Amino acid sequence: MRTDNRQPDELRPIKVKRRFTRAAPGSVLISAGQTTILCTASIDDDVPPWMTGQGRGWITAEYSMLPGSTAPRKRRERAGKVDSRGIEIQRLIGRSLRAVADLEALGERTVAIDCDVLEADGGTRTLSITGATIALVDALHTVRRNLPSPDRYPLRDSVAAVSVGLVEDRPTLDLCYREDAAAAVDMNVVMTGRGQFVELQGTGEESTFTQSQLDAMLKLARRGIQRLTAVQRDALKSRWPWDRSLK
Numbered sequence: 001m002r003t004d005n006r007q008p009d010e011l012r013p014i015k016v017k018r019r020f021t022r023a024a025p026g027s028v029l030i031s032a033g034q035t036t037i038l039c040t041a042s043i044d045d046d047v048p049p050w051m052t053g054q055g056r057g058w059i060t061a062e063y064s065m066l067p068g069s070t071a072p073r074k075r076r077e078r079a080g081k082v083d084s085r086g087i088e089i090q091r092l093i094g095r096s097l098r099a100v101a102d103l104e105a106l107g108e109r110t111v112a113i114d115c116d117v118l119e120a121d122g123g124t125r126t127l128s129i130t131g132a133t134i135a136l137v138d139a140l141h142t143v144r145r146n147l148p149s150p151d152r153y154p155l156r157d158s159v160a161a162v163s164v165g166l167v168e169d170r171p172t173l174d175l176c177y178r179e180d181a182a183a184a185v186d187m188n189v190v191m192t193g194r195g196q197f198v199e200l201q202g203t204g205e206e207s208t209f210t211q212s213q214l215d216a217m218l219k220l221a222r223r224g225i226q227r228l229t230a231v232q233r234d235a236l237k238s239r240w241p242w243d244r245s246l247k
Helices: 084-099 124-141 177-182 211-239
Strands: 014-018 026-032 035-044 058-065 110-119 159-167 170-173 185-192 197-204
Touching: 014 124, 014 211, 026 124, 035 124, 058 084, 058 124, 084 110, 084 124, 084 159, 084 185, 084 197, 110 124, 124 159, 124 185, 124 211, 159 177, 159 211, 170 211, 185 211
Parallel strands: 058 110
Antiparallel strands: 014 026, 026 035, 035 110, 159 170, 159 185, 185 197
């Protein structure tokens, strides 16, 4: 058994609360175990200057950890300065959402995703992607009548992410912080609801891993993504825009 009494192939308990705030058209409070993140999606009716006149939209993301999300306290970012880890994560979130986006169907508007970590216990980047997808769907619902073509939805598929690793030589799904710190191999896997890979981030921590171990980790990750996709679908209910038989 693991530190939180889960099986190696078990996700942490997931909780989702939509419409957590009122100002943003998409707002989701999502938690996995002791990791809690507020994901919001806001829409502006313009695009970055370098995209003006192209008839395409844009999806961008920002990520931050609030000071009280960790112990010891994390210093607050000032004057627009974001640490290198935060920059890397927000780029990952943006890439993951754009990978499933039809930017022409979005029209010339920008969707800004904000992921703010309220409490961190591992897996903040992966949970941000999973929660941001829900917030994005809710935000797009508010502009559906103003899209360039009613028959083209701006997202081709859902996207979710999960961590996986080798902990004591055992493939393990959805690592909490203690497991992540002790893992010989740590990997983040981003996949679509239909099972296509978006991004893999994996490395050995003073260790190596075999092809069979990689295959075992990816198999675990695929199962985890299927469960997370089901969580997204259940959270969105009638707003789930894709085939309900999506596996």
